[in-house]
Amino acid sequence: MTMARRSSSLQYWWPDVLTAIGLLVAPYVLPSLGFSQDTMNRILVLGLFGIGFDMLFGYMGLLSFGQSAFFGTGGFVTAYLLTSTGLSSVVLGLLIGTIAAAIVGFLVGLIALRRTGIYFAMITVAIAEVFFFLENSPLSAFTGGENGLPGVPAPTFYLGFTTIKVGSGWSMYGFLAACFLIGMVIARRIMASPIGHIMVAIRDNPLRAAAVGHDVKRYKLLVFVIAAAYGGLAGGLLGVMQGYMPPDAFTFDTSGQLVMQTVIGGLGTLFGPLVGAAIWLYLRDFLQGTLGLGASWKLALGVIFVLLVCFLRRGVIGAFVDLARSLRGKRTADDEEPGVIPEQVVTGLEQSRPMVAARSLSAASDAADPILQTRALSKRYGGLVANDSIDFTVRRGELRGIIGPNGAGKSTFFKMLTCEIQPSSGSIVFNGSDITGFGVTRVCQLGLTKSYQVNQLFSGLSVRENLTIAVVAELRGPFRLDMLHRVENVPGLDERVEEVLTLVNLSRRADVPVSGLAYGEKRRLEIGLALATSPSLLLLDEPLAGMSPQERAETVQLLKSIRQGRTMVVIDHDMDAIFELAEQITVLAEGAVLVEGTPQQIKNNVTVQEAYLGGVHEA
Amino acid sequence: MVATPELGTDLLSWANFISQMFNGLVLGVLLALISSGLTIIYGTLGVLNLAHGAMFMLGGYAGYAAYQATGSYTIAVIAGTLFVGIVGIVMERGIIRHFYSRPQEDQILVTFGVGIVFVELVRHFFGSLALNVPAPGWASGITSLGFMIYPTYRLAVVGIVAIALVVLYIVLYRTRLGLIVRAGIEDAGMVDALGIDVYGVFMIVFGIGAMAAGFAGIVNAPVAPITPDIGEAILVQTFVVVVIGGVGSFPGAVLGGLIAGEILSLTSMINPSYSQVMLFAVMTLVLVVSPRGLLGSQGRE
Numbered sequence: 001m002t003m004a005r006r007s008s009s010l011q012y013w014w015p016d017v018l019t020a021i022g023l024l025v026a027p028y029v030l031p032s033l034g035f036s037q038d039t040m041n042r043i044l045v046l047g048l049f050g051i052g053f054d055m056l057f058g059y060m061g062l063l064s065f066g067q068s069a070f071f072g073t074g075g076f077v078t079a080y081l082l083t084s085t086g087l088s089s090v091v092l093g094l095l096i097g098t099i100a101a102a103i104v105g106f107l108v109g110l111i112a113l114r115r116t117g118i119y120f121a122m123i124t125v126a127i128a129e130v131f132f133f134l135e136n137s138p139l140s141a142f143t144g145g146e147n148g149l150p151g152v153p154a155p156t157f158y159l160g161f162t163t164i165k166v167g168s169g170w171s172m173y174g175f176l177a178a179c180f181l182i183g184m185v186i187a188r189r190i191m192a193s194p195i196g197h198i199m200v201a202i203r204d205n206p207l208r209a210a211a212v213g214h215d216v217k218r219y220k221l222l223v224f225v226i227a228a229a230y231g232g233l234a235g236g237l238l239g240v241m242q243g244y245m246p247p248d249a250f251t252f253d254t255s256g257q258l259v260m261q262t263v264i265g266g267l268g269t270l271f272g273p274l275v276g277a278a279i280w281l282y283l284r285d286f287l288q289g290t291l292g293l294g295a296s297w298k299l300a301l302g303v304i305f306v307l308l309v310c311f312l313r314r315g316v317i318g319a320f321v322d323l324a325r326s327l328r329g330k331r332t333a334d335d336e337e338p339g340v341i342p343e344q345v346v347t348g349l350e351q352s353r354p355m356v357a358a359r360s361l362s363a364a365s366d367a368a369d370p371i372l373q374t375r376a377l378s379k380r381y382g383g384l385v386a387n388d389s390i391d392f393t394v395r396r397g398e399l400r401g402i403i404g405p406n407g408a409g410k411s412t413f414f415k416m417l418t419c420e421i422q423p424s425s426g427s428i429v430f431n432g433s434d435i436t437g438f439g440v441t442r443v444c445q446l447g448l449t450k451s452y453q454v455n456q457l458f459s460g461l462s463v464r465e466n467l468t469i470a471v472v473a474e475l476r477g478p479f480r481l482d483m484l485h486r487v488e489n490v491p492g493l494d495e496r497v498e499e500v501l502t503l504v505n506l507s508r509r510a511d512v513p514v515s516g517l518a519y520g521e522k523r524r525l526e527i528g529l530a531l532a533t534s535p536s537l538l539l540l541d542e543p544l545a546g547m548s549p550q551e552r553a554e555t556v557q558l559l560k561s562i563r564q565g566r567t568m569v570v571i572d573h574d575m576d577a578i579f580e581l582a583e584q585i586t587v588l589a590e591g592a593v594l595v596e597g598t599p600q601q602i603k604n605n606v607t608v609q610e611a612y613l614g615g616v617h618e619a
Numbered sequence: 620m621v622a623t624p625e626l627g628t629d630l631l632s633w634a635n636f637i638s639q640m641f642n643g644l645v646l647g648v649l650l651a652l653i654s655s656g657l658t659i660i661y662g663t664l665g666v667l668n669l670a671h672g673a674m675f676m677l678g679g680y681a682g683y684a685a686y687q688a689t690g691s692y693t694i695a696v697i698a699g700t701l702f703v704g705i706v707g708i709v710m711e712r713g714i715i716r717h718f719y720s721r722p723q724e725d726q727i728l729v730t731f732g733v734g735i736v737f738v739e740l741v742r743h744f745f746g747s748l749a750l751n752v753p754a755p756g757w758a759s760g761i762t763s764l765g766f767m768i769y770p771t772y773r774l775a776v777v778g779i780v781a782i783a784l785v786v787l788y789i790v791l792y793r794t795r796l797g798l799i800v801r802a803g804i805e806d807a808g809m810v811d812a813l814g815i816d817v818y819g820v821f822m823i824v825f826g827i828g829a830m831a832a833g834f835a836g837i838v839n840a841p842v843a844p845i846t847p848d849i850g851e852a853i854l855v856q857t858f859v860v861v862v863i864g865g866v867g868s869f870p871g872a873v874l875g876g877l878i879a880g881e882i883l884s885l886t887s888m889i890n891p892s893y894s895q896v897m898l899f900a901v902m903t904l905v906l907v908v909s910p911r912g913l914l915g916s917q918g919r920e
Contacts, residue, residue, distance in 0.1 A: 063724045065731075111903055114910060117723050118667040119866070122858035123906070129855045130899040137892030252851060256731065263728060295747070299739035306732035309725060310714070 012192070012486070016185050023177040027170055035278075037173060039285065043277045044176040045237050050262050050273020051187045052230025057259075058268035059191065060223050061203030062116075065255045066124030067231050069108065069131040072250035074101035074232025076135065079149040079245035080142050090155035094236040101232020102225050109224035113217065116206075125252065132250040149245040172241060179237060180274075183230060186484075187270050190226070194472045194480075194487045199223055201469040204458040211418070211456070212533050213444035213473035222481075260305050266315030275316055370429075371396045371537050371567050372417070372448070377426035379412050379591075386412040388591040389426065394537070400569045401582030401599075405612055409591040410571045411453060414541050418450045419443045430537065445478050450539035451530040453571075455522050457514050463525055464497060464510040470532035471496040496532065503562060504528035505554075520551035524558065531562060538562075540570045544577055556580060579603065587611065634767045639888045640881065645773045645842070647880020648780040649835050653853060654860040654872035655787055656831030662804035662867030663824045666715055666726045670734035672854030674829045678703045678836025679845035680741050683752050692755035696837050703833025704826045706737075711825035716818065734850070742847040749844035752837070772841055779838055784873060787831060791869055800824055804867050856883075859902045865915020874913060 030040055049071060057063050078097030081087045112123045135143045143149065154166040155175060166175045190196050201209040202216055210216045239245035248254065257280070258273070265276030280301065287297035312319050372394040379387040387409045394400050404410050415421045417428060419438045427436045430448050443449070458466050468487065475490050476482065487493065501507045504524040509517065517525065523543065530538055543559065544552050556577050559570065572578050578585060579599040587594040587602060589611040595602070602608055657671045668674075682699030686692065710733060718726045753759070754772035762771045791797040799820050803810045811817045836845075843849070856879060864875025882901055886894040905912060 057724070061724070063727060111906065114906055118661070118727065119862065121667065121727055122862055123902075125855055126859050126862070126899055126902060129852075130896050133892060133895040138896075252855070256735070259728070259731070260735075296739065296743050299736065299743055302732055302735035302739055306714075306729060306736060309729045309732055310717070313725065 015188065016181075019184055020181055023181060026177075027173060034285070035282065036285075037170070039281050041173055041176050041241050042281055043274060044173070044180045045234050045241060046258070046261060046277035046281075047271075047274030048176075048180050048183045048237065049231055049234035050258055050265075050277065051183050051270055052227035053258055054262055054267065054270055054272055055187060055190070055199065055230075056223055056227040058262065058270075058272065059196070059203065060199040060220065062113075062220065062224070063121050063259070064112075064124040064224075064227070065121055065252070065259065066108070066112070066126075066128030067227065067258050068250050068252065068254035069128040070101040070105055070228035070231030071235040071238075071254055071258075072131060072135060073104045073235065074098055074229075075235030075239050075245050075249050076143050076149065077101070077232075078236030079152045079239040082153055082239075083149050083151050084142075088153075090153060090240060094233060094240070097236035098229050098232040101235065102229040105225045105228020105231075106221065108228070109221045113220050113224060125255075128250070128252060128255055132252070135247060135250045143247065144245075146247055148247045149239070150243070152239040152243050152245055154240055154243070176237060176241060179233070183233065184270065187230075189484045189486075191270070192486050193483050194476055194485070194490060195219065195222070195483050197465070197469060197472065197487055200461065201458050204460045205456055208452075208456040208458065208529070209469065210441045211420075211444060211449065212470040212529060213441055213449075213478055214469075215441055215478040218479045260301070262315075264305060264308055264315055266317030266319075266321075269315070269317045272315055272317055279316065369396055370394060371398075371431060372569075373429045374417070375427050375429075377413070377416060377428065378424050379409075379416060379421065380424045385591050387416065387423075390588075390591075390593055392586065392593065394567060394569060396567055397565075398567055398584060399563050399582050400567075401578040401585040402569060402571045402588060403573070403575065403578055403585060403602075404588035404594070407590075408588040410588050411541055412591075413588065414450055414539050414569075414571065417539060418448060441478055444473070444533055444535075447534070447536035448539070449530045449533050449535045450541060451527045451543060453541040453545060455526045457522060457525060457529065459514045462511050462513050463506050463517070463528075464501070466514065466525060467497045467500050467528055467532045468493065470529045471500070474533045496534075500528050500532045503531060504558065520547055520554070523547060523551070523555065527555075527558070527562075535566065537567045537569070540568060540572075542572050543570065544572050544574045552577060635888065636885075638767055638769060639884050641769055641773065641777075643881035643884030644877070645776050645880070646884060647877035648777055648784065649839055649876075650853075650856055650860050650879050651873040651876025652780050652783055652787070652835045653832050654857045654864065654876050655784065655869055656828035657857050658861050658864070658867055658872045659791070659800065659804075659869060660825055660828035661861075663800050663807065664715070664719070664821050665723070665807065666718070666730065667723070668825075668828070669727055669731040669854065670710070670737060671730075671828075671832050671857060672850030672852075673734040673737035674703050674707065674832035674850070675836040675839075675853050676741065676845070676847060676850035677706060677737055678833025679752070679840045679849065680745060680750075680836075681833070682837030682840055683745075683750055683845060686752050692752075692841075695752065696834070699837035700830050700834040703836070704830035706833075707829025708822055708826040710829075711822045715825065716821075719821075734854075738847050738850065745847070747847060749846045751844050752840035754841040776838055776842060780835065783831070783834055787827075788869070790827070796820070796823065856898070859898055861912070862902050863905045863912055865912025868912070868914045871912055871914035 026040065031037070049067070053064070053067050074097040077100040078093045081093045081096060082090060087093055108124075108127050112120055112127060115123060136145055154172065156166065157164045164171065166172055191199075198209065198214050198219055201214070202219060206216050235249055238249060261276030261280050262273045263276070264279055265272030265274065283301060283304070284297050287293045287300050293300065308315065314322065370393045372392070374390055374392045377387060377390045377392070378385065390413060402410055402413075412421070416423045418440055419428075419435065419442070420440050422437060427434055429435070430443070430446060435443055435446065435448070438446075458469060461469070471493055472487065472490060475492055475496070498507070501510050504527055506521060506524060506528065509521060514522065514525070523546075527540065527543055530540075540559070544555055547555060552574060559568070559581055570578065570581060582599060584596065585599055585602045586596045587605075587608050594611055595605055595607055597605065653671070653675055656674075657668060660666060660668050660671075678699045681702035682695040685698035686695035689695070714729060714733060715726070718729055754775075758772040758775040760771050761768045762774060791800060799810060799815055803817065803820060807817060810820075860872060860875040860879045863878060864871025864873070878901070879898055882898050883894045886897040909915075
């Protein structure tokens with residue numbers, strides 16, 4: 001997904017206008033290509049159904065095979081209200097059906113989202129199957145069981161001067177097209193909002209999305225509910241369109257077809273399901289009718305699907321986009337050759353310094369008061385003691401170094417501090433409050449975060465988009481329902497992102513995707529992600545690991561330049577760097593604090609020398 | 620899948636209960652075997668095979684074709700099983716192999732598509748109507764167990780599938796291949812690093828897993844008529860079994876299968892329409908209490 005930065009409102013609106021024009025023109029073009037009115041109506045219903053699914057799978061990466069549950073729920077609630085109760089407003093019926101599907105989605109999501117990956121796929125399949133059984137017998141008094149619900153009315157609109165009665169003919173197409181357009185406009189707003197960006201971040205790297213302060217679980221549930229609502233609306237429209245709500249809306253086939261159509265059309269495009277449904281239904285008619293293949297049409301579509309997954313994973317739309325890009329790319333490829341731009345020497349940074357103010361660091365606070373304190377912090381894995389009763393205190397404004405031989409438990413200690421893992425015993429106090437067991441998101445929101453030993457970037461996004469994700473977490477908090485606000489309008493976002501870009505010296509590379517960065521640049525972005533959340537206490541887990549000598553020197557300069565106004569704890573194996581940076585050094589060995597002191601004291605300490613060259617005396 | 624019992628309704632209700640327990644056992648061992656296949660494939664290769672239900676279906680049809688040609692139940696079982704094993708190996712070689720380095724979702728999508736192709740191929744050649752494979756002569760009719768009578772073939776199914784499970788157990792726990800497979804479930808990368816040809820093992824495991832489903836498919840054919848769609852319901856139940864038992868765990872699959880079989884069977888004694896719902900409710904309960912399943916390991920996710 002590309003984040004159109006600073007796009008004018010014209011650019012923002014033109015896809016909606018084009019969609020509207022396309023929907024208007026389609027009745028004049030498609031019938032001559034062999035699309036029947038009924039087929040076009042179906043394409044719209046399936047396209048709308050798929051918008052929600054594409055948000056869930058294409059953008060957020062959650063593959064659900066259970067969307068039929070919501071399609072059916074919305075469909076049958078709407079159909080039941082319109083056929084068996086006194087409700088006469090079709091629009092109201094559709095609305096209630098949509099809400100019912102959303103509520104069901106919320107409940108199902110609570111269970112299914114407990115797991116990810118294949119578990120999620122399997123659980124959604126099982127849940128959807130249950131809905132089919134519920135519809136078929138226990139609830140058959142309401143749903144008509146195997147017969148479905150006939151007699152669903154079409155809407156009528158009173159416009160004061162005239163009455164539009166939607167029925168057969170193009171009026172039904174018009175009604176469905178209007179619904180599709182509204183659904184698409186809303187979906188595009190959501191994708192342009194901070195939430196849309198967070199969804200992509202969750203797909204790319206859920207761990208880091210949580211670590212920069214987003215409540216990943218709630219966002220997942222939110223999108224799951226949105227997808228369910230789209231399914232519910234589409235289900236309701238199916239009944240209205242046909243005048244009959246069929247029981248097979250609930251079958252696994254429905255979910256499977258949705259998945260296939262979305263993949264065929266193109267994932268992560270919002271229009272993919274529409275295109276996929278068009279291809280699907282057109283081929284069905286063509287294979288069944290023109291070629292006379294009869295029931296074997298599904299075989300042909302299955303083969304096409306397998307081939308697409310194998311060779312054209314981005315679907316038909318993705319293929320066109322790639323084609324267009326490669327044609328255009330030939331002309332512009334030379335402009336952005338990575339590595340050609342000479343690296344600006346980082347020493348120039350000192351002037352542009354601490355614009356990203358660390359939060360909650362009041363100048364008045366006593367410089368000696370501890371910002372972080374652990375008491376008897378231990379982590380045991382079975383019989384292995386990774387951390388043994390560590391008492392550790394960091395004062396506000398301090399730059400602390402932690403060293404220790406491999407396996408000393410340094411990274412485990414950091415993981416406990418950021419609440420990535422639960423300590424076996426002991427407590428952590430940050431800024432005066434006990435944060436033990438808070439979880440990484442909450443801790444980050446409080447102003448404590450870490451840059452990872454192994455890069456944890458959003459690898460599908462550009463440098464700027466990466467930082468946006470982190471900054472947005474700080475500016476919006478862990479969870480907010482600003483679905484219809486553009487991310488560009490988050491107050492202060494641009495300034496913050498620019499500041500961090502300058503700070504980590506990636507301004508010139510801001511729009512390069514992560515995959516186009518050199519290792520040192522990725523490393524700086526890793527630190528930048530942590531910085532972008534404006535931590536008052538920043539932990540750095542081996543920031544220099546794997547760097548060339550020059551990159552090391554630059555990064556040490558970078559660390560010096562960002563330390564103003566914040567407290568930092570740095571783990572590294574580069575002794576020279578640590579001795580240069582830190583005022584106070586803690587030495588860990590075999591999971592416990594060996595000694596603490598100034599760099600000079602540590603250098604001359606006999607036990608430290610022994611810990612590092614441990615075998616010497618025994619040999 | 621297994622038809623609800625026509626028997627025992629005129630007997631005492633406790634006899635009905637025992638008879639349903641037996642039905643649950645028949646379904647349970649079948650689910651255990653099918654789920655074992657799915658779970659060892661996932662555990663070793665890291666691929667969730669959505670075509671597994673289609674493998675079950677293919678076993679039934681291959682067996683049916685062999686039975687039509689020879690009239691022998693034994694040959695039908697052997698031919699059905701081998702055929703599905705070969706299909707599995709070809710599928711691994713031709714398609715799955717190219718997906719090991721791709722995202723899990725792609726693997727799910729491609730196996731889903733392959734499953735549809737299998738189902739539609741069978742529909743193309745055999746039609747959509749249900750087909751029957753009769754029980755072998757030695758296991759036809761009914762057996763009196765003293766307190767109740769029960770179809771002999773269903774008793775035989777329990778024995779046959781139990782033997783297959785024991786064979787699978789021996790392969791997994793008493794052979795060098797099994798050792799590699801179990802090590803691969805723990806850490807496939809390490810096994811590779813030790814100089815073992817993991818891809819060769821992957822192929823064999825995929826074949827064995829498919830054979831387990833295919834074998835169950837043909838053994839079940841005399842119990843319930845086969846249709847091209849028969850694998851779909853089985854696939855869903857297999858998922859529930861694996862989630863209950865714990866993904867990647869052979870004992871978990873067996874335990875989960877037996878539990879699922881009894882739940883389906885005993886609930887349908889009270890009200891058949893609630894059996895699937897009950898199964899799902901138990902799965903939810905397991906997920907809430909023990910998210911890794913009853914016997915799940917810390918391995919893959």
